[in-house]
Structure formats: structure tokens, C-alpha cells
Amino acid sequence: MVAGFMFLWAMFQQYFPHQLRGPLEKYGHQLKSLVYPYIQITFHEYGGERFKRSDVFTAIDSYLTVNSSKSAKRLRADMGENAKSLILCMDDHEEVADEFDGVKLWWSSKKTIPKPQPFSYFSAPEEKRFYKLTFHKRHRDLITGRYLNHVLEQGKAVRMRNRQRKLYTNNKKAVWSHVVFDHPATFETLAMDPQKKKEIVDDLITFSKAKDHYSMIGKAWKRGYLLYGPPGTVSQSL
Known part of the structure; x- marks a missing residue:
């Protein structure tokens, strides 16, 4: 059956008038x-x-x-x-x-x-x-x-x-x-007061779940932190 269908389709493609293919395919899709x-x-x-x-x-x-x-x-x-x-x-x-x-x-x-167009001045699609x-x-x-x-x-x-x-x-x-x-640094490896670190992590978790709220009030869904300390410590911005 498949071989017969492919044979009929090849005959259709080769011998059926091109002007009649459009309406026939249109009604074929509607029937399908x-x-x-x-x-x-x-x-x-x-x-x-x-x-x-x-x-x-x-x-x-x-x-x-x-x-x-x-x-x-x-x-x-x-x-x-x-x-x-x-x-x-x-x-x-x-x-x-x-x-x-x-x-x-x-x-x-x-x-x-796409099929390449012979004798075309434009690059192939x-x-x-x-x-x-x-x-x-x-x-x-x-x-x-x-x-x-x-x-x-x-x-x-x-x-x-x-x-x-x-x-x-x-x-x-x-x-x-x-x-x-x-960078290998994470919150786990960051030298910081444990209570302050917990506050930042909790704030980040709350912020990550508030995208819809920020969209509703018309504010950018962004958050920044600046960590600083006395001389000898490393300042970082998050």
C-alpha cells in the first residue's frame, strides 16, 4: 500500500497540471x-x-x-x-x-x-x-x-x-x-557574620519569589548588595 501510494504521488507530481494542484491540495487539507x-x-x-x-x-x-x-x-x-x-x-x-x-x-x-537556485547572484538561503x-x-x-x-x-x-x-x-x-x-566563592565560603549572612540569604530567597509583585507595581526585578569591611578585608558587590 505504501509503495502504491508513493508511485501515485510521484505520478501526480510529474504529470498533474500545476495550475490544478493548488485547489486540489486545498480541498485535500480540508478533507484531512x-x-x-x-x-x-x-x-x-x-x-x-x-x-x-x-x-x-x-x-x-x-x-x-x-x-x-x-x-x-x-x-x-x-x-x-x-x-x-x-x-x-x-x-x-x-x-x-x-x-x-x-x-x-x-x-x-x-x-x-531550501533548494539552491541555479545562476543566482544571491547567497543560498x-x-x-x-x-x-x-x-x-x-x-x-x-x-x-x-x-x-x-x-x-x-x-x-x-x-x-x-x-x-x-x-x-x-x-x-x-x-x-x-x-x-x-569565581569559586559562594555564600558558604564567604567569611561573614553568620546572622548577617542568614539575613541576606533569606532576603534573596524572598526576592527570587517576588517577580510577579515587582511586575505588578512597575519596578525592576533587580537586587544589589555591597559588602564592605575594615582595611584588610575584601569588598565585594553582589
Whole structure:
């Protein structure tokens, strides 16, 4: 049956008049939507701003990197931003299943390779990557609401944990450069009065949970600390 279908499709592509393909494909998609019980949502790597990667795509990519490495059969290896550990994520044209509140859904990684134009004065168009989410139509409200919000929040949290801190400087040629900031000091190793240290840590924990409050009152969600002491101690700003 598959071989017969592929043969008929090849004949259709080669001999069917091009002017009639558009209406036929349009009605074919409409007929498919009546009997196909699944919904698909596509998330492209680049949106309207071609040179800016989509924040939604980036969050989904981080989420799937954590949740797909155990179930995907085809993986892509990368050193990641901090270059300290090997990161495995699903490769192109791979599909993995996910589950949320007892509902099963599927993520697939796609890539389109444009055909090169002969005798063109312009550079060849770049590959376009995107993720496609497939789920049953009866779970539409759950997936488009709570599930996608869950994916975006988890993906952003993963990026925050793995992000690389950098120190920037401006050299004589007015070009900004950076070095990786990898300081071994932590609150546990910080020489400080225990009670004062506890107050700062408690304040940081409270502040980290108050993003919605700061957004509601219209203030920037930022916090800074300046630690100072008598001569012979090291001053730090947090």
C-alpha cells in the first residue's frame, strides 16, 4: 500500500497540471482536517526579526534538552555554553513523546533545506529549523494553556541554571570583549557574620519569589548588595 501510494504521488507530481494542484491540495487539507483528530503547532527558530532567535524556540529547546535525552534515539551532542559538560539533545527529524496531567503528546524536531537556485547572484538561503507539537484536539485547552506555560517556565529555568557569567571590558580599539567569570566563592565560603549572612540569604530567597509583585507595581526585578569591611578585608558587590 505504501509503495502504491508513493508511485501515485510521484505520478501526480510529474504529470498533474500545476495550475490544478493548488485547489486540489486545498480541498485535500480540508478533507484531512475532518477525519484527522490531531492538532499541530509549529514553533520556528526565527520569527519576524530574521537575525534574532525566538525566545519561545529557545525555551522549548532547553526544555527538550532536559526531557528528551533519555527517550530520543537520535541525539545531537554539544559542549554547551559553559563548555564543562557534554549536552545531548534530540537531533533533527527526531520525535519524542511527553506527558502532562495524563495527556500524551509528541514533539518533533524539523529542518527544511531550501533548494539552491541555479545562476543566482544571491547567497543560498539558510536552513530553517522548527519544532512541531502534536496532540489530540480534545486536549486543546490544556495544551495551549497550562502545558505550554509549563514548557516555557521550565525552559527558562534551565537556561538560568546553565547560563555563563561573563565580565566585559572595552579595549583601546573601542571593541568590547569578555572573559568567563568563574569565581569559586559562594555564600558558604564567604567569611561573614553568620546572622548577617542568614539575613541576606533569606532576603534573596524572598526576592527570587517576588517577580510577579515587582511586575505588578512597575519596578525592576533587580537586587544589589555591597559588602564592605575594615582595611584588610575584601569588598565585594553582589
